[in-house]
Amino acid sequence: MIDSLLLRKDIELVAKRLADRKFILDCEKFSQLENTRKQLQAATEELQAKRNQLAKSIGMKKGKGEDATSELALSNQINEELKTSSEQLEVLQLQIQQFVMGIPNLPHETVPFGKDETDNVEISRWGDVPSFDFPIKDHVDLGSMYGLDFESATKITGSRFVVLRGSIARLHRALAQFMLDLHSEHHAYEEINVPFIVNADSMRGTGQLPKFEEDLFKVPRKMGGVEEGEAGEARIENFYLIPTAEVPVTNMARDVIFSEEQLPQKYVAHTPCFRSEAGSHGRDVRGMIRQHQFEKVELVQFVKPEDSLTALEELVGHAQAVLEKLEIPYRKVLLCTGDMGFGSAKTYDLEAWIPSQNTYREISSCSTMGDFQARRMQARFKVGQAKPQLIHTLNGSGLAVGRCLVALLENNQQADGSIKIPVALRPYLAGIAVLTP
Known part of the structure; x- marks a missing residue:
């Protein structure tokens, strides 16, 4: 498959080169998938950061013998949200992979242009x-x-x-x-x-x-x-x-x-x-x-x-x-x-x-x-x-x-x-x- 980075950097150029070989790239679909991926990934990373911060807080309170009930409850809630977000991200990444795997190779610059x-x-x-x-x-x-x-x-x-x-x-x-x-x-x-x-x-x-x-x-x-x-x-x-x-x-x-x-x-x-x-x-x-x-x-x-x-x-x-x-x-x-x-x-x-x-x-x-x-x-x-x-x-x-x-x-x-x-x-x-x- 072609490099996904090429699609992210200059999808219009990729689409033009693919059009030379009679393949119409759905730029809008890829952009939608990619934007959703960025949002989900950012949300997932934010939840991971919160979970890590809570884990430290819980550890410190337990070390001092203090009550960490509220932090533990919040941690459980974040873990559930993180599980849901991670699963959604995994499904979306699979969709992007399937989309990219359906795209043909880019022709080398020495290949002559032609219709058939x-x-x-x-x-x-x-x-x-x-x-x-x-x-x-x-x-x-x-x-x-x-x-x-x-x-x-x-x-x-x-x-x-x-x-x-x-x-x-x-x-x-x-x-x-x-x-x-x-x-x-x-x-x-x-x-x-x-x-x-x-x-x-x-x-x-x-x-x-x-x-x-x-x-x-x-x-x-x-x-x-x-x-x-x-x-x-x-x-x-x-x-x-x-x-x-x-x-x-x-x-x-x-x-x-x-x-x-x-x-x-x-x-x-x-x-x-x-x-x-x-x-x-x-x-x-x-x-x-x-x-x-x-x-x-x-x-x-x-x-x-x-x-x-x-x-x-x-x-x-x-x-x-x-x-x-x-x-x-x-x-x-x-x-x-x-x-x-x-x-x-x-x-x-x-x-x-x-x-x-x-x-x-x-x-x-x-x-x-x-x-x-x-x-x-x-x-x-x-x-x-x-x-x-x-x-x-x-x-x-x-x-x-x-x-x-x-x-x-x-x-x-x-x-x-x-x-x-x-x-x-x-x-x-x-x-x-x-x-x-």
Whole structure:
């Protein structure tokens, strides 16, 4: 979340910067909450001072053997008032926190202004877009010859799921292994295996809650009571299937104070990702572009604030290396203020060429979150004896495995339906150069 001090110091400036990313800040509501908080806090502090003063007076009278009945009665009255005031202040502070947690990150000054994806800025292109002298197939028709099975998945679960069988399952696995090896062996990331189910605190820490709850898959679980054999009724606590490995990996830094020497930290994780895709009905319903369950190799970094933008460029380069080694044409795009994710301060998208759609489609999104997530998680670092500072967190897809499979199939198809395998991937497929139906 953004720093509450910024809101208190210059809420109009914050509102202007947020308006650039199409978020209307309710300045009046925050001001009302803040004014009430100040009044309650002042009243609470005044009651505490009176209580302390009375405590001294009572102690002195008792020490002299004098009657302190009236002071004790007044002290009890003040304690009741203080309890009520403290409870009201606690509720109000929670309301302010919830208000602030619903505010997106402020865009970095280097982010271009824009209303939507049409205002994103293309930075570069790599690779030659292939030309075909035969009618091309999309990945659904190509994949069906290799074991891409949507029918079974629909029967087992429902729409927007897929079963991979035979050679295409092997190709999908090879892509993930290739990405993990490249990032861990050549880009100095530590490979990590994390839980696929997280608690609500983890979702809040990276910004999925409270704003994006409808996009998540919940896993209600009974806690304590009946299930644990304790007295009383069981309570229900919501766990969540991860929408990306960013959530469990980044939350490893929650409530941690790193030493300066421990930074940067770099992690790579391969996980399934689960998204309800609320509000996306009718979009990319054919094939593997938009699924409820897909796999991704995720890159996460924890760095010092002054290294944040340099680390972002490095992280994007690591994702680009995957596409280049797989010989997939792509373009690099800097997102404008109107197209950024909720927690991002600056984002680059990598978009792979998809021949059947005659366009580039997102295959990786790489962002620095600044201290936005770190403030929620209280993830900090310390230089010597100085006061701890918030770290900066970064994340990016390195890459989305399913979309990478789509791009590889379509860009490397041949007239007979066979698929050329990029040289870098062949060692993961026992040296196969061409995949045949």
